Amino acid sequence: MAEQADVVIAGARCAGAATAATLARAGRRVIAVDPVRFPATTVSTHLLFAGGVAELARVGALERVAKIGAPRLSRAFIGGPGHAADGAYNPVDGIDYGLCVRRAPLDQALVETACEAGAEIRQGHRVTALIWENGRAAGVRVRDQSAPGHDGREYEIRASLVVGADGRRSTVARLAGAEHPRIAHANGRACYYAYYDDPHPEWRSTAAMWLTGRELGNAFPCDDGLTLVLLMPPVERAADFRGNLEPEFDRTVGLVPGLAERLGGCARQTRIVSSAEHPSYFRRSAGPGWALAGDAGHFKDPVTAQGIRDAVRFGRLLGESVAGVLDDPVALDRATLAWERTRDAQCVHTYHWTNLLGRGDGLAHVQFELLRALTEGPDGVRRVLDVYSRIRDPRETLALPGLLKATARALRGGSGRRAAIARASGEALAELAGHRAEARRLLTGRP
Numbered sequence: 001m002a003e004q005a006d007v008v009i010a011g012a013r014c015a016g017a018a019t020a021a022t023l024a025r026a027g028r029r030v031i032a033v034d035p036v037r038f039p040a041t042t043v044s045t046h047l048l049f050a051g052g053v054a055e056l057a058r059v060g061a062l063e064r065v066a067k068i069g070a071p072r073l074s075r076a077f078i079g080g081p082g083h084a085a086d087g088a089y090n091p092v093d094g095i096d097y098g099l100c101v102r103r104a105p106l107d108q109a110l111v112e113t114a115c116e117a118g119a120e121i122r123q124g125h126r127v128t129a130l131i132w133e134n135g136r137a138a139g140v141r142v143r144d145q146s147a148p149g150h151d152g153r154e155y156e157i158r159a160s161l162v163v164g165a166d167g168r169r170s171t172v173a174r175l176a177g178a179e180h181p182r183i184a185h186a187n188g189r190a191c192y193y194a195y196y197d198d199p200h201p202e203w204r205s206t207a208a209m210w211l212t213g214r215e216l217g218n219a220f221p222c223d224d225g226l227t228l229v230l231l232m233p234p235v236e237r238a239a240d241f242r243g244n245l246e247p248e249f250d251r252t253v254g255l256v257p258g259l260a261e262r263l264g265g266c267a268r269q270t271r272i273v274s275s276a277e278h279p280s281y282f283r284r285s286a287g288p289g290w291a292l293a294g295d296a297g298h299f300k301d302p303v304t305a306q307g308i309r310d311a312v313r314f315g316r317l318l319g320e321s322v323a324g325v326l327d328d329p330v331a332l333d334r335a336t337l338a339w340e341r342t343r344d345a346q347c348v349h350t351y352h353w354t355n356l357l358g359r360g361d362g363l364a365h366v367q368f369e370l371l372r373a374l375t376e377g378p379d380g381v382r383r384v385l386d387v388y389s390r391i392r393d394p395r396e397t398l399a400l401p402g403l404l405k406a407t408a409r410a411l412r413g414g415s416g417r418r419a420a421i422a423r424a425s426g427e428a429l430a431e432l433a434g435h436r437a438e439a440r441r442l443l444t445g446r447p
């Protein structure tokens, strides 16, 4: 006998827990399954700008997350050779600070929020197949691998809607035939991160980023008195880190003098985590009886730290869109399609902005000049933070005159690198011109 639910969700972290909490609060029977046993970490840093913290509040998780004890990051700092700018947030729903909470406690808080709302979260259970009926997804097959030395017992859950919130390597996307993205971009930077102790109270309220040459380094104070140090070298430098992780990590910190100075007196407390390949994409994310939430449907380069915010936001919005129409398949499919369009419309310009900031080639020099110009004035950092908080359109910061000026400044200061800067800048300008067509293609679904 198959079990029956209104909605079954594969994955119970940011997107899955947010969808589950929203639907359960609306009185729907929701089961989310995840092979993981929480609390458990995952390969992801975890900076949230004020707009991301506001999403935690909207889904009802902020009170729990606040108890974890990460400092409020009420200021942001952007630095590099000859430049240092620091500023505060414009509030989003009254929230004027960012947060950086390690994924194990953050995801645990989201899971608890969903459980408290009435959702059932099955830990140690994995979706292995979709059940199809008359061309619609009608449920899932699940393997129970929760018991030690489990026997791999499989069972079925039938539901009006199957949600894949199962991350970048989504099983549901593959089984629904949506694995191949509609738009994709390779990452231009790799990620290496570790946690340091932090004897610098004067920095504990500030998320800081330094761009020096093509190297990008970040220090984000987080929970348990630690600071997350994230290095994002150009992706081709992944070869330098391979088999040489710790020495290359330490050497790279030294290539970013502002970060090295920030870390004076701090010691690394954990192993280094790496991610050299994390391409960005939009997948088709809605079909008959199924939808893909979070990274399963759409992923942006970590360089602008938007993934958790979007997974929670669009998980919640998916739940809100479908809660009232689960008993009507036609209305349900219309609702998931409209939800996908909303997500794409709200994410596509941020996606392109992120891809340009994620380039680690000669464009890095232009990015620095652009950030310098944007953050020079008294309210410059605040305006840039508005973009990261998603209350200002990123296209405002990528306007053609500003980009051309930044390119001219980068060329003036970039002796020996001028050819690379000019080539990358030309490509970026062409990419910008192509964005409009690409956004239209994504939003209309036409080739």
Ligand SMILES: Cc1cc2nc3c(=O)[nH]c(=O)nc-3n(C[C@H](O)[C@H](O)[C@H](O)COP(=O)(O)OP(=O)(O)OC[C@H]3O[C@@H](n4cnc5c(N)ncnc54)[C@H](O)[C@@H]3O)c2cc1C
Pocket (backbone or CB within 6 Å): 009, 010, 011, 012, 013, 014, 015, 016, 033, 034, 035, 036, 042, 043, 044, 045, 046, 047, 048, 052, 125, 126, 127, 128, 165, 166, 167, 168, 170, 171, 172, 191, 275, 278, 293, 294, 295, 296, 302, 305, 306, 307, 308, 309, 311
């Ligand atoms: C290196 C790196 C750094 C990042 N840094 C940031 C940052 O600073 N800030 C930020 O906002 N975002 C960041 N992101 C993005 C962020 O990690 C993701 O956007 C976010 O985790 C998406 O949440 P999700 O719930 O969609 O997916 P995930 O967090 O990937 O969760 C998916 C869940 O699905 C489960 N699952 C997988 N297969 C199955 C299955 N078959 N059945 C059931 N469950 C399954 C997994 O066990 C997992 O628990 C970063 C990403 C990377 C790679």
